[in-house]
Amino acid sequence: MEYRLLGNSGLTVSEIGYGNWLTHQQSVPCVRAALDAGVTLFHTAAAWAGGAAEEAMAEGLAGTPREDVVLSTGAFWPEGAGPNRRGLGRKHLFASVHGSLRRLRTDYVDLYHLLSFDYRTPLEETFLALSDLVRQGKIHYVGTAEWTADQIQRGATLAAEYRVPLVANQPHYSMLWRVPEAQVMPTCQRAGVGQLASVSLAQGVLTGKYADGHLPAGSRAAGAGFARGSIAPLLHSDLLARIEPLRGVAEHAGLSMAQLAIAWALQNHQVAAVLTGASHPDQVVENAKACGRELELDVLTQIDHLLGSFVQTDPRLTFMPPQYRNS
Template identity: 55%
Template sequence: MEFRRLGRSGLSVSEISYGNWITHGSQVEEEQAHACVKAALDAGITTFDTADVYANTRAEAVMGRALAGQRRESLEIFTKVFWPTGPGGPNDKGLGRKHIMESAHASLKRLQTDYVDLYQAHRFDRTVPLEETMGAFADLVRAGKVLYVGVSEWSAEQITRGAELARELNIPLISNQPQYSMLWRVIESQVIPASEREGVSQIVWSPIAQGVLTGKYLPGQPPPAGSRATDESGKNFIARFLRDEVLERVQQLKPLAEGAGLSLAQLAVAWVLQNPNVASAIIGATRPEQVTENVKASGVKLDAETLAQIDKVLNGLVEYDPRLSG
C-alpha cells in the first residue's frame, strides 16, 4: 500500500481507502462486514470512510465495532454530516450548528472513538450561512473532536468560499469527496483546478462506477443477483451506466487491462489514482476477496498509451459537464 498527503496538510492516507456506503448495516451481514474490514487492514489500508446517513447510522456502528481493538493512532477514520438521520425532525438534517454538533457527538459514540481524523460536509447547505457551518466545524476542531475538515460533492465555487472561511478561522479544510471514474469526470474542468489552488485533495468515491467498470454487467443481460444494480439504495446511482452502449465499451477495455497485468476493476481504481489531485480512492466490498483484489491497484503507473487508449474506447460516453458536480 502506498500513501499520499491529504491536501496541504500533514495527514497521510492510504491511497486506497475502505468505505461502507450501502454495504454495512444493509447489504452485508455484520460478520461479513467485519471480514471485509479485516481484509482491508491486512492489505495495508489505514483509511476508513463512512457517514451517519449510511443505513441510517447503522453503518457507522458496524464500522466502530469492526475497528474496535485496533491501534487508534494507526487509523484514519472519516465520517460525514448533512443528510437526515433519526426521525427526520426539522433539525435532523443540514449544516446548521445544532445538527452538526449533535451529529458529531453521535458519530463518535457509534464509531467508538474520541475523535475523527476527518469530518466532512456531505453536501453544501444553501439554507444555512456558510459562516455558521464553518464556525461549528472550527469549534469541533478546537475541542479536539475533529482533526481536519473536508467536504463532499461541493462545486468549485463552494470549495473556494469554504477554504477562504477556513483560513480565516485557522482550521484545515483539506479534502473534497466527489464521484470520479473513467466514465464520470465532471470534476476535471473546475473542481480540481479550484482544489489545487486551495490546497484541497480529492477522496473519490465510485472509482469503478458502481461496479460497472468490473465488467460483470453484460449488454443484453439482467444484472447479477445481489449486485449493486439490484439494491434499492444503489440502483439509482448505477442506472445511468447500465446502457448496452456503455456495457459494450467496458468489455472493450478488457484487453487494455490484461495488457497492464490488471483486472478491469484494478484498472479503474488505478486510473483515478493517476490524477495527482486524487489522494485516495474509496473501495467498498461485499466479500473480503474483493478488497484483496482491488488494493492491487495501489502503486500502479499507467503509461500514456494505455491512458490514451482508454479515452479512445470510451469516447462519446464520458460525462464531463461541470454543472453535475456539487
C-alpha cells in the same frame, strides 16, 4: 500499500481507502481484510444504515491502535425525522458529531466530511461550528463532498478565517465521470485541498459485471429504489458494449477491470486516495493491488478511445440537482 499526503496537510493516507455503508455481518470481515492489506483510511457516515455502518466500522477496527488509522465520517443526510436532524446547521452538526463519536468508540474523528452543500444554512454558521469542534479536539481535519468549485472556494475562505483545516474533497471521479477535472480540482489545488475519489468503479459498471446486460442477483442494478435509480443511466447498451473491450486493456496491463479503474483514478496526482466499498473481503484484497501501479500512455489512450463520448466532463453537472437543494 502506498501512501500519499492529503492536500497540503501533514496527514498521510493509504492510496486505497475502505468506505463502509454496510452493517456488522457484512462489513467487519472487510474492515479486517483492509487492515491486513495496509489500508489506513476508513470512511463512513452518520446516516448510513441508520448509524449501524459506524458501529460496524468500530467493531472491525477494535483492537487496532487508534493512531494507526485515519477515521473519516460525515454529515448532511437525514439522521431522523426531525427538521434539525439533517443538513449542516450548528445544532445538527454538534448532535451528529457526538453521535458518531459514540458509535465509532473514539474521542475524535481524523477527517469530517460535509457530505453535500447545504443551501438552507449560512456557510458562516457551518464553519463556525466546525471551528468550535476543531478547538475541542473532536475533529482534526475537514473535507467537502460533491461541492462545486465556487462552493469550495467560499468554504476555503471561511476555513482560513475561522482556522478550520479544510484539506479534502470527495468527488465522484472515474474513467466515465471526469467532471471535477475542469473546475473543482484546480480550485482545490489552489486551496491546498486533496481529492478522495469516490465511485471510481462507476457503481460496478467498470468492473465489467454488467457488460453482457445481465443484472446479477444482489447487485445494485438488480435492486430497487435509489440504488437502482442511481445506476440506471449507466446501463445503456451502447455504453456497456464499450466497457467489455476494457477487459483486454486491463489484461494487457496485468490488472483486473476493477484494478484498472482504481489505478486510472490514482494516475491523477491530486487524488490522494480512492475510496472503495466491498461486500466481501476478497474484493478488498483485489482492490488494494491497484495501488502503486503506473499506467502507460498507450493504456490511457486506449481507455479514452474506447469510452469516447460516454465520458462526462461538463462542470455544470457538479451542481446538486434542484430537487435536493432544500433537503
